[in-house]
Amino acid sequence: MENSNQSISKRNYATQPKANYPDYRSTVLRHQKHELVVLPQSIADMTSPVFGHMSLGDKDHDLIINYAPTGKSAIGERISVFGKVLDESGRPVSNALIEVWQANAGGRYRHKNDSYLAPLDPNFGGCGRCLTDSDGNYSFRTIKPGPYPWPNGGNDWRPAHIHFSIFGQAFAQRLITQMYFEGDPHVEICPIVQSIGDARAIEQLVARLDMAQSVPMDLRAYRFDIVLRGPNATMFENN
Amino acid sequence: MDMDSLDIRRTRPAKSNLITPLRETASQTAGPYVHIGCLPNSVGVKGIYSNDLISNRLLADAPITISGKVFEGEGIVCRDMMLEFWQADERGSYDNGIWQRTSTNLETGLFSIKTQMPGKISTAEGCVLAPFISVWITARGLNLGILTRIYFPEHENVITQDPHMALVPESRRSTLLAQPLDGGYRFDIHLQGAAETVFFDV
Numbered sequence: 001m002e003n004s005n006q007s008i009s010k011r012n013y014a015t016q017p018k019a020n021y022p023d024y025r026s027t028v029l030r031h032q033k034h035e036l037v038v039l040p041q042s043i044a045d046m047t048s049p050v051f052g053h054m055s056l057g058d059k060d061h062d063l064i065i066n067y068a069p070t071g072k073s074a075i076g077e078r079i080s081v082f083g084k085v086l087d088e089s090g091r092p093v094s095n096a097l098i099e100v101w102q103a104n105a106g107g108r109y110r111h112k113n114d115s116y117l118a119p120l121d122p123n124f125g126g127c128g129r130c131l132t133d134s135d136g137n138y139s140f141r142t143i144k145p146g147p148y149p150w151p152n153g154g155n156d157w158r159p160a161h162i163h164f165s166i167f168g169q170a171f172a173q174r175l176i177t178q179m180y181f182e183g184d185p186h187v188e189i190c191p192i193v194q195s196i197g198d199a200r201a202i203e204q205l206v207a208r209l210d211m212a213q214s215v216p217m218d219l220r221a222y223r224f225d226i227v228l229r230g231p232n233a234t235m236f237e238n239n
Numbered sequence: 240m241d242m243d244s245l246d247i248r249r250t251r252p253a254k255s256n257l258i259t260p261l262r263e264t265a266s267q268t269a270g271p272y273v274h275i276g277c278l279p280n281s282v283g284v285k286g287i288y289s290n291d292l293i294s295n296r297l298l299a300d301a302p303i304t305i306s307g308k309v310f311e312g313e314g315i316v317c318r319d320m321m322l323e324f325w326q327a328d329e330r331g332s333y334d335n336g337i338w339q340r341t342s343t344n345l346e347t348g349l350f351s352i353k354t355q356m357p358g359k360i361s362t363a364e365g366c367v368l369a370p371f372i373s374v375w376i377t378a379r380g381l382n383l384g385i386l387t388r389i390y391f392p393e394h395e396n397v398i399t400q401d402p403h404m405a406l407v408p409e410s411r412r413s414t415l416l417a418q419p420l421d422g423g424y425r426f427d428i429h430l431q432g433a434a435e436t437v438f439f440d441v
Contacts, residue, residue, distance in 0.1 A: 029430070037406055042362060
């Protein structure tokens with residue numbers, strides 16, 4: 001991946017979550033109260049660490065087996081997740097490192113701070129990673145995570161979700177988000193999701209069942225495309 | 240009403256989830272278990288990655304240490320933050336830029352990195368910028384990652400002429416300065432409060 005060394009379009013906050021969203025209780029003491037200070041972009045923002053040549057393990061993209069002993073696999077609905085990473089001009093972002101993490105099929109994370117009643121799956125770790133190809137495509141295999149309750153002052157349950165961390169070609173494109181599943185009734189009642197005020201931006205976080213990529217007698221596929229910021233429209237036209 | 244045949248429907252590709260014109264995918268919080276995805280070995284999830292991804296390259300020489308804590312409102316120490324650092328090398332090159340990732344200690348809240356002093360860089364217009372390290376912070380309760388910068392007090396002469404620092408209200412500039420401590424630097428981050436750190440929109 002080459003650094004773009006190109007300015008990135010300004011973030012459109014209308015399609016981003018509010019930093020202060022009291023229905024998501026943890027934001028109350030953690031959101032900045034001052035306005036963000038707007039800076040012109042410098043090379044620090046237009047460049048990014050490059051992981052395209054990083055050697056990934058051959059099971060890094062397969063959460064079904066990457067924690068299990070040979071011959072074993074994780075419990076749950078077998079799925080693949082695939083899609084394309086683009087920038088806002090529609091250009092594919094190649095060699096982008098994507099890291100994913102999630103709860104197991106029962107909604108339990110393999111994390112020392114998670115004490116939910118649902119048991120750990122001895123064959124499921126909960127993380128994986130992959131790189132986009134030259135056309136921006138990525139894919140990984142996993143099991144569908146379960147919904148789970150969380151302490152937010154009420155009867156709060158997270159929709160089933162997979163966390164995504166994505167490195168673009170500029171540090172200003174750095175993004176962490178969550179992917180949800182088509183048809184999940186928790187999406188519209190989750191404060192974390194609803195901190196995004198824009199219905200279409202929420203829709204953009206919902207992966208869709210893709211029967212063409214589903215593998216008969218093996219797994220179902222979900223498509224989830226991702227858009228990163230930029231490049232700056234004026235710069236792009238000039239190039 | 241779906242008029243396609245069953246054969247078509249049961250092999251149909253998904254439509255893209257994207258909206259047009261294309262808009263940046265909305266951010267969502269990294270949540271309290273960010274370590275599983277980004278630093279799994281650090282929380283005992285061993286055997287998936289041989290090592291956690293904590294830097295983009297090995298630094299032969301990393302003479303400076305920066306450590307600190309992150310505080311939320313009411314002065315409470317945050318113990319579930321992930322921090323990423325992106326900086327020029329000692330010569331001011333981003334082709335050899337240094338990226339590091341760490342988290343605040345789950346018990347103490349302290350973070351610490353070893354690195355090089357970044358070199359000066361210039362704007363496209365040729366203005367010199369004082370050396371700094373970009374810091375990107377994500378965690379539970381942060382719907383979007385937040386960006387700040389670490390500057391160093393020994394560069395005061397450059398900082399006073401710095402066109403970016405000039406955009407920061409004078410009374411808040413000190414929140415961006417690392418404090419010399421025990422041969423290294425201390426850099427605390429206040430998400431709220433009287434000493435709220437300056438966060439940037441670039």
